[in-house]
Amino acid sequence: MPSLAKSLKSLWMVSGVVATFVCLPTLGYAFSPQETPPQAHYTQQTRQKLTIQRAILMALESNAALKAGQYEVHAIEAAGRQLSVAPNPELSVEFEEFAGSGAYSGTDAMQTTLTLSQRLELGNKRGHRQQIASRHNNAAAIQQELRTAQVIRQTRQLYREALVARKQLRQAEKNVTQCLTLINSIEESIRAGKKAALEAQRIMPLQAQAQLRLKAAQTTLKARRQQLCSLWQGREEEMGPLDGSLTDVQRLPDLAEFRARIDQTATVRLARQNQHLEQALFELEQANRFQDVTLSLGIKHDSGTEDQALVAGFSVPLPLFDRNRGAIAAAQHRSSQARQTLLETRQVIWQQLVENHRLTTIAHQEITTFEQQLLPATQSVFDTVTFGYQQGKYSVLDVLDAQGRLIESEDRYLSALADYHRSLTDLEVLFDFDPPGTTAALADSDKE
Numbered sequence: 001m002p003s004l005a006k007s008l009k010s011l012w013m014v015s016g017v018v019a020t021f022v023c024l025p026t027l028g029y030a031f032s033p034q035e036t037p038p039q040a041h042y043t044q045q046t047r048q049k050l051t052i053q054r055a056i057l058m059a060l061e062s063n064a065a066l067k068a069g070q071y072e073v074h075a076i077e078a079a080g081r082q083l084s085v086a087p088n089p090e091l092s093v094e095f096e097e098f099a100g101s102g103a104y105s106g107t108d109a110m111q112t113t114l115t116l117s118q119r120l121e122l123g124n125k126r127g128h129r130q131q132i133a134s135r136h137n138n139a140a141a142i143q144q145e146l147r148t149a150q151v152i153r154q155t156r157q158l159y160r161e162a163l164v165a166r167k168q169l170r171q172a173e174k175n176v177t178q179c180l181t182l183i184n185s186i187e188e189s190i191r192a193g194k195k196a197a198l199e200a201q202r203i204m205p206l207q208a209q210a211q212l213r214l215k216a217a218q219t220t221l222k223a224r225r226q227q228l229c230s231l232w233q234g235r236e237e238e239m240g241p242l243d244g245s246l247t248d249v250q251r252l253p254d255l256a257e258f259r260a261r262i263d264q265t266a267t268v269r270l271a272r273q274n275q276h277l278e279q280a281l282f283e284l285e286q287a288n289r290f291q292d293v294t295l296s297l298g299i300k301h302d303s304g305t306e307d308q309a310l311v312a313g314f315s316v317p318l319p320l321f322d323r324n325r326g327a328i329a330a331a332q333h334r335s336s337q338a339r340q341t342l343l344e345t346r347q348v349i350w351q352q353l354v355e356n357h358r359l360t361t362i363a364h365q366e367i368t369t370f371e372q373q374l375l376p377a378t379q380s381v382f383d384t385v386t387f388g389y390q391q392g393k394y395s396v397l398d399v400l401d402a403q404g405r406l407i408e409s410e411d412r413y414l415s416a417l418a419d420y421h422r423s424l425t426d427l428e429v430l431f432d433f434d435p436p437g438t439t440a441a442l443a444d445s446d447k448e
Contacts, residue, residue, distance in 0.1 A: 049243035052159045055228065059155040060148065062232040069147045076140040080133025086126060090117040092298075108304055113311055115298030123287035132284060135277035142270040149266060153429040155231055160421040162224035163246045164414055169217040171410050175210040175403075178386070182399070183207060185390050194392075202396045206403055213407075246417050249367055252360055252427070255353065261431055262349050271345040275338040282331035288324045291317045352430065356423045363420035370413040378402075378409040 048054075060066065091114075098110035186203060189195040226236045252258075262268055298311040385402040388394040 048240045050240045051243045052156060055159050055231075056152050056155045058234070059151055059231040063151050066144070066147055066151060069144045073137075073140045073144050076136050080130075080136055083133045084126065084130040087119045087121065090119075091115070092117065110303045111300060112303070113298055113300045115296050115311060117294055117296040119292050119294045121292050123290035125284065125287045125290075125292075128280060128284040128287050131280045132277065135273060135280050139270060139273040139277060142266055142273060145266045146270065149429045151231070153425055155228070156425045156428065157422065158224065158228040158231065159242070159244065160246070160425065161418070162221065162228050162242055163244050164418045164421075165217065165221040165224040166242060167246060167417070168414055169214075169221050171414070172210065172214040172217040175407065176207075176214050178382075178403075179203075179207040179210045182386055182389075189390065199396065203399070206400060246421065249364055249417075249420060251364065252357060252424075255357055258353050258357065258427075258431060259350065262346055262353070265349055265430055267349060267430075268342070268345055271338075271342040275335070275342050278331070278335040278338040282328070282335045285324060285328045285331040288327065289319075291319055349430070352426070356426045356430075360420055360423040360427065363416045363423065366416035367413070367420060370409065370416060374409050375413060378406045382406045 094113040094115070096111040096113070097104050098107045099105070103109055183200065183203060186195060186199050190197055190200060222236065225239055225242075229236055229239045263272075294315045296311075296313045296315075300309045300311050302308070382402040382405075385394050385398050389396065389399050
């Protein structure tokens with residue numbers, strides 16, 4: 001086992017040397033911790049800080065999908081108004097006994113009948129159509145609410161990913177600072193004759209890896225900011241610094257509290273509206289069994305005698321062949337299907353709740369452990385090994401090993417933060433809530 005550990009350390013040092021030669025041409029262009037990233041060349045005083053609430057508001061105001069969805073809501077409302085109107089009356093004119101032969105030649109014996117007819121809907125069909133229109137309107141409003149929730153979720157997620165990228169940049173800047181401090185100390189020891197000149201070359205892989213992480217973090221942060229401002233068709237250089245923190249982690253309410261609110265979620269409410277809609281369609285098909293009656297009233301004029309008389313009548317279809325049984329059965333099956341879909345939706349929401357609650361709880365526990373134990377411990381080990389190396393107690397491989405463990409802990413910590421906020425975002429949007437925050441152990445400055 002000691003030989004295996006020694007081999008791994010040697011392999012690590014060799015890979016670092018290779019990374020050094022790869023990065024040497026670009027190291028001169030890397031940003032040191034004291035330098036300003038490209039986006040900071042814009043005057044930050046003229047750019048307003050971007051909070052997550054302001055980002056959501058800007059995204060909602062400029063989202064094309066929401067605007068298109070609002071047109072759909074208006075269209076459904078207009079279609080519903082059309083469904084609720086009564087049928088139009090019908091005016092008819094009938095000419096008889098003209099242009100024939102004998103006494104019926106010409107128009108002397110022509111009879112003219114003017115009739116006004118009105119179809120009367122039986123079975124409260126109009127009332128059922130009005131109910132269907134109302135269900136359609138409610139469902140369209142909830143669908144628009146879901147579109148809005150999706151935009152909010154996307155904005156929150158991208159905003160928090162940008163915060164993670166900002167924290168990664170700070171960690172990378174700290175690692176570069178540590179490397180520069182160590183290299184300066186080694187150079188002083190070399191000038192004083194305490195260490196061989198080879199030591200400076202052996203520690204260069206540490207600097208090269210830190211510079212690589214710094215450049216990657218800068219690129220990632222810029223990309224995350226670009227993705228965020230694209231939600232409102234903005235430009236990254238015009239976007240102010242993020243005014244948010246990742247360390248506002250909080251314990252979630254118990255599952256029982258969430259479960260009691262499942263029926264209040266937009267997804268379940270939409271499924272319930274669809275069930276009501278299908279039930280209303282079923283009731284309309286049942287009402288269609290009743291045949292509508294058409295009443296007519298008119299006046300008849302005899303050109304031969306110049307006499308006039310009233311004409312009245314009614315008509316009704318005979319339900320001998322079409323009794324609407326197929327449409328009633330189909331609507332009944334769809335109503336039953338909508339009922340089962342509602343139950344399935346509740347089940348799916350519950351499963352998502354359990355999974356997101358589990359992931360958020362685990363991530364919260366990991367964050368607490370890292371902040372209170374692992375990060376301080378690995379930082380202390382690195383500081384001790386670095387100081388001991390300067391005193392000649394440890395080798396450069398020990399420094400590289402301590403640095404690698406510190407970087408690994410920081411990466412896992414940031415991954416836990418990202419997982420926590422990703423799951424939290426899903427819960428916030430699903431249940432439309434903003435949980436109360438409690439400050440975590442480590443403070444996170446809001447300055448970029």
